[in-house]
Amino acid sequence: MPAARPGAAPAAAPGRGAPAAPHAGDPVAHRAAAPAGDPVALLLDGAYRDPDTGAALRAETRALAIEDDLDGAEVELVRGLELGPRVVVLSDRDTHAALGARVERALGSRLAVQALVLPRAPRADADTLTRLLAVTRPDLDAVVAVGAGTVNDLAKLVAHRRGVPQVVFATAPSMNGFTSVSASILDGGVKRSIRTATPRGVFFDLRVLAAAPAPLVRAGLGDSLCRATAQTDWLLAHLLLDRPYRQAPFALLAADEAALRAEPDALLAGDLGAMRHLVRTLVLSGFGMTICGGSFPASQGEHLLAHYVGMKRPPGVPEALHGAEIGVCTLLMARLQRRVLERDRPPRLLPSAVTADDVRRRFGPVAGEACWREVAPKLLDAARADALDARLTAGWDALRARLLAVSLDAAHLQRVLAAAGAPTAPAELGWPPALVAEAMRHAREIRDRYTFLDLAADARLVP
Numbered sequence: 017m018p019a020a021r022p023g024a025a026p027a028a029a030p031g032r033g034a035p036a037a038p039h040a041g042d043p044v045a046h047r048a049a050a051p052a053g054d055p056v057a058l059l060l061d062g063a064y065r066d067p068d069t070g071a072a073l074r075a076e077t078r079a080l081a082i083e084d085d086l087d088g089a090e091v092e093l094v095r096g097l098e099l100g101p102r103v104v105v106l107s108d109r110d111t112h113a114a115l116g117a118r119v120e121r122a123l124g125s126r127l128a129v130q131a132l133v134l135p136r137a138p139r140a141d142a143d144t145l146t147r148l149l150a151v152t153r154p155d156l157d158a159v160v161a162v163g164a165g166t167v168n169d170l171a172k173l174v175a176h177r178r179g180v181p182q183v184v185f186a187t188a189p190s191m192n193g194f195t196s197v198s199a200s201i202l203d204g205g206v207k208r209s210i211r212t213a214t215p216r217g218v219f220f221d222l223r224v225l226a227a228a229p230a231p232l233v234r235a236g237l238g239d240s241l242c243r244a245t246a247q248t249d250w251l252l253a254h255l256l257l258d259r260p261y262r263q264a265p266f267a268l269l270a271a272d273e274a275a276l277r278a279e280p281d282a283l284l285a286g287d288l289g290a291m292r293h294l295v296r297t298l299v300l301s302g303f304g305m306t307i308c309g310g311s312f313p314a315s316q317g318e319h320l321l322a323h324y325v326g327m328k329r330p331p332g333v334p335e336a337l338h339g340a341e342i343g344v345c346t347l348l349m350a351r352l353q354r355r356v357l358e359r360d361r362p363p364r365l366l367p368s369a370v371t372a373d374d375v376r377r378r379f380g381p382v383a384g385e386a387c388w389r390e391v392a393p394k395l396l397d398a399a400r401a402d403a404l405d406a407r408l409t410a411g412w413d414a415l416r417a418r419l420l421a422v423s424l425d426a427a428h429l430q431r432v433l434a435a436a437g438a439p440t441a442p443a444e445l446g447w448p449p450a451l452v453a454e455a456m457r458h459a460r461e462i463r464d465r466y467t468f469l470d471l472a473a474d475a476r477l478v479p
Contacts, residue, residue, distance in 0.1 A: 100157025195302030238343025265304025
C-alpha cells in the first residue's frame with residue numbers, strides 16, 4: 017500500500033534560467049529558442065508534416081520542457097494545463113527522494129495535493145493498480161507522476177480509470193513511454209499494453225536525470241537503440257504481408273538518435289548535451305507511438321524476446337531493468353535480421369509448426385489461451401506459405417535492399433552499448449543459453465506482430 021503524505025509546504029522561488037510558463041494556446045516552453053525545423057516544437061504546434069502524406073501532425077501533449085534546471089518552475093509549468101485544484105502526486109521511495117518531495121512542496125502552494133509514495137521498486141501489475149485506486153481520493157482532478165517507467169505506467173492507468181488528465185515529472189531517462197498513449201501492466205501472468213492517454217504535460221530536469229543511477233541511464237539507451245530492429249521488423253510485415261507502416265516515427269527522431277549513438281560514453285559523464293539527445297530520442301519515440309496509435313515503431317521482435325524471458329524466467333534468474341533487457345534483445349534481433357538479409361536467396365517458407373496444444377502447454381492454460389489468440393492469425397498453412405514464399409522469391413532483392421537501408425549492424429549497436437557500460441550479452445543478465453534459445457523459437461507466440469522471429473521460425477532457421 018502506498019504511503020500517503022500531506023503536501024502543504026510553500027513553493028520555492030522560480031529558479032534562475034527557468035523556462036517560460038506554457039500557457040493555454042502556447043504549449044511549448046522556450047519556443048522562441050527552438051531551432052528552425054525542430055520536430056518537438058513542430059509537433060506541439062501541429063505543424064510537423066507527415067513524410068508519407070504531407071498532412072500536419074500534432075502531438076496530444078500540451079506542454080513539454082527539456083531544460084538544464086527546472087527547480088522553482090514547477091507551478092509555472094503546470095499553469096495553463098487546466099488540471100483543476102485537486103491532484104495526486106504519485107512517486108516511489110526513490111523518485112520521491114530524487115524529485116517527488118520538491119514537486120509536492122511546489123504544487124502544494126497552489127493546489128490541494130494528495131501525495132502517494134509507493135515502496136521501492138514497485139510493480140506495474142493489476143494488484144498494485146487495485147490498491148492505488150482504493151486509496152486515491154475520489155474527487156481528484158489530475159494525476160502527477162514523479163518517476164519513470166513503473167510510476168508513469170501506474171499514474172497513466174489511475175488517470176485513465178478516473179477519467180482525469182496526467183502530468184509527469186521525469187526522474188530518469190530509462191524508457192520511451194513518457195509521451196506515449198499506452199501503459200504496460202502485468203495481468204494474469206501476461207504483460208499487456210493498455211491504451212490510455214498521452215500526458216498533458218511532460219517535464220524533464222536534465223540535472224535530475226543526469227544524477228539518476230547509471231543503470232537507469234543505460235536502460236534508456238538500450239530502449240532507444242531498438243528503433244533499428246523495430247523498424248526493420250515493422251517494414252518486413254508491411255512489405256511481405258501488406259500491414260500498415262509509417263515513416264513519421266522514424267523521421268522524427270533520426271537526428272537525435274544519430275547524435276546519441278555518436279557519444280554514448282558522455283551520458284555517464286554527466287554531459288547535459290548528451291542527456292538532452294537521449295531525452296529527446298525517448299520523447300520523440302513516444303510521440304511516434306502515439307501518432308501511429310500503437311507501439312509498432314518501438315516494440316517488435318526485441319520486445320517479444322524480453323517479454324518471453326520475463327514470463328518464463330526460472331527461479332534464481334534476477335529481473336533486470338527493462339531497457340537493459342531490450343538492449344541485449346536488440347542485439348539478438350539485429351544478428352538474426354542480418355543473418356537472413358545477407359542471404360543471396362530468400363529463405364524457403366514452410367507451414368508453421370505450432371499448434372494450440374503446444375502454446376497452452378508452454379504458457380499454461382490461461383496465458384496459453386491468450387497467446388494462442390495472438391499467434392493463430394499469423395500462422396501459415398500450406399497455401400499461405402506457398403503464396404508468401406512466391407512473393408519473397410519474386411521480390412527478394414528489392415525487399416532486402418529496403419530492409420537493410422533501415423537496419424543497423426549488431427556490431428555497431430554493441431559498441432554503442434559497451435561504450436556506456438551497458439550489458440551486451442544474455443549472460444550478463446544471468447540468462448541461461450537454453451532460455452535464450454527457447455525465446456528465439458517461441459517469443460513470436462506472445463503477440464500478433466509479424467517479425468523476423470516469425471520468418472525465421474517458418475523458414476526453420478532457428479533450431
